[in-house]
Amino acid sequence: MSAVTLTALSYRFPASKQDVLRTLNWNVLEGSVNLVVGPSGAGKTTLLQCLNGIIPHFHGGSFGGDATVLGNNTRSTAPRDLAASVGTVFQDPESQFVTGTVEDEIVFTMENLAYDRQTMRLRLEETLDLMGIHHLRQRAISELSGGERQRVALAASLASRPRMLILDEPTSQLDPLAAHDILSAVERLNLDFGMTVVIAEHRLDRVLPFAENIVSIRDTELRSGATQEMLPTLDDVPPLVQFGRFHGWHPIPLTVRDARRQLRTLTDIVPHISQAHASGDRVIRIENVNFSYGNTPALHNVNLDAHAGEVIALVGRNGSGKTTLLKQIIGLLRPGDGRVLLNGESIASQPVQNIASRVGYVPQFPSAILHQESLREELAFTAKSQGKTIDPEIMTERLGIAECLDRHPLDLSGGQRQRAALAAICAAEPQVLLLDEPTRGLPGHDKAILARFIREYAAQGKLVFIATHDVEFLILCANRVLTLASGELIADGAPANVLSGSLSFSTQMNRLLGGDILTLGDAGVPDSQLS
């Protein structure tokens, strides 16, 4: 039985001249898990909005064809009336919270659907157990970390037990362990209760293992099929899939366990371990830095030297202190104890604006810094205020967003906006660049472009810090990795030393082949064979 039937579905946003989706036909079987993939800005979120009825009821625009979801035609059924059977988790959990506390949030949908108190109580307890958030039940949402909020958002959508669950990049803000927990819960609901799942996600390595079908959107068109049928046709796939393709394995491995079984057929893998980059003069020194938010410690006795030419990745679980450390370097937060030195001078007495001429900071949510009418004007604004001359075409070309130059920054997709903010900051060519989760919303191809940009930037004698959960990304550009746990620096070294064998932060290739192998290149796959 079909959960979703799209018939000649087309959609165009108001005031837009181009269709986002054009005459799409798609059939989703009830109880299946479907992964939506496509480049940044291809229309993945728009497709999901057609399934929960937000389109055509909310945004206006031109809507053609039909979408039938669990027997309801979305033209005649409002999203609120689909809520009993369709749950949605938004890309940014912050945007979907309506109440102030965890329990209130989880029961909110059930209250709207007029569940009796006993049923609500039962569902609440089950959902808290399922998501492992019993300990958070009385907490205010404003006090939760990003990962905890994502779990609460998912719990709030699951509590009413919808027949279908729509997830828009549910793991984009999560560390690997938290992402695994979330996706395991979704998988269990699918297996045990037959819940249909439609999930848009850029981190394919996380979702592919349990996706039955893939739907790919590119240039307004849709292709769909079983996972193994679709994989050979996709450009952007995780390292494990590329490794399987390179060795001609069939079926293509989706998990490290699958790959390990096929690995026996290989007789020789000659590792080509990447060499560490040379580094220059010391730029940043962090001495005995401690910091607390009120009574909650965030950094504890952090010591660190960072040099020109280094690309330093900060890894650690949600709430481990990565963003706090970046804010110490730019001076947005000041140490309780200890000091931060920039080129040998303490920044303690320097205003943020002065530090900013040498340190560029791209926050996790880039909308906070974009305020001009176009990306071109945004770059010109930075160049003017810092007294620099830049060529906007070259800068945006290097970041793969040249086509966005004359568009309004806030009309861009999440991934494009992220790179637009980076371009706006890099236009000033700061000596130190701080990036907070720069791959949020970026597909693999764009991550590779970003990694190349960062490598080239550091090669000019600059220092780059990246706070990230994306291990497959960081090994493409970082030459040093710092691990933070509960505000303490617990590991510092070359990627191979820190990441190899790590339960939480190793790469797919390392989990498969062990040793110091981290990338496909290390495993002997030539660059020309990489997608």
Added chain:
Amino acid sequence: MSGGINAVAWVLWFLAMVVVPLTSRNPLYLVLVLMVAVAVLFSLPQQHGQTSAWRLFAYIGSGVATLSIGFNVLTVHAGNRQFARLPDSWPIIGGPLTINALVYGTISAIAIASVLFGAATFNSAVRHADLVRLLPGSLSRFGVAAGVALLFVPQTISASRDIYDAQRARGHHFRSLGDARAFVVPLLSTSLERALLLSEALETRGFGTSAIVRQPERRAPLASIGSALSIVLALIALGLGSYTPGILLMGFAVALALVGSNGHVRRTRFRPIEWSPRSLLVSATSAVTLLVLLFGRAVTDLHLTYDTFPTIESPQFSILAGAAIVLLVLPALVVER
């Protein structure tokens, strides 16, 4: 339960508190009620997430309220105590500037500030989800919309801090009004974006669903007629100078209109209202204050009315009204810290 006091008690407290600035311009009462609101606001537990955001809201709002003093002086040219004069040929602001207008503007600013501090206290103390639960199912749509609006203010304040930090980190200096563009544009765009996303979230989470209908509705026409009748009576009462019955009738009319417009929506409540001794005490004292301020004038003159035109007189003080207002400080004494 916030600070051990339930939402019903806080609603009663807030209603009693705002009655003063809404019905009186006696500066003695207004200053008293402002002090009460500030005392209660600062007695609330600090760990409450929204408190600091709402305090900031009250400070900014009160700052803006002081503009009413200048506006009043420049636009109201009545009163017996002139201190300056602008050329009569100047439109609107031309004419005598009086101390009477200055004093009245100050009184108005204090009234606005007391409402803002009262609102800040109320919103810091009460979880809006609890407010929503107070409403009957038929009013839930209105209640949730109001709740979201309340959530929007602290979220916007929080976003404004992020944007301010991000722009400083970009090297931007806020030296003039023109520099504010780098702050205002992202704030407006992210606020609009967030409002839209919040509305989408409400829709997809079944807010106001019409899928569940309790009974065939017969209430809507009756409620509409009742609402219209109440508005007519309220206007008559206000026209005759009976402000208290007029305000009460107007509130009744709004409530009836809401019942009529949302009669088909059903909603349940997960959390029952808990009545602790603190809640009972605050409810009882707030009810007493309400009764005294609304109906006390039937027994004695409460000196609620006060005017600075045409002459400035010393305001009079009623012990009964003053005591009723002071009762409102009770939450500061009993709130759970």
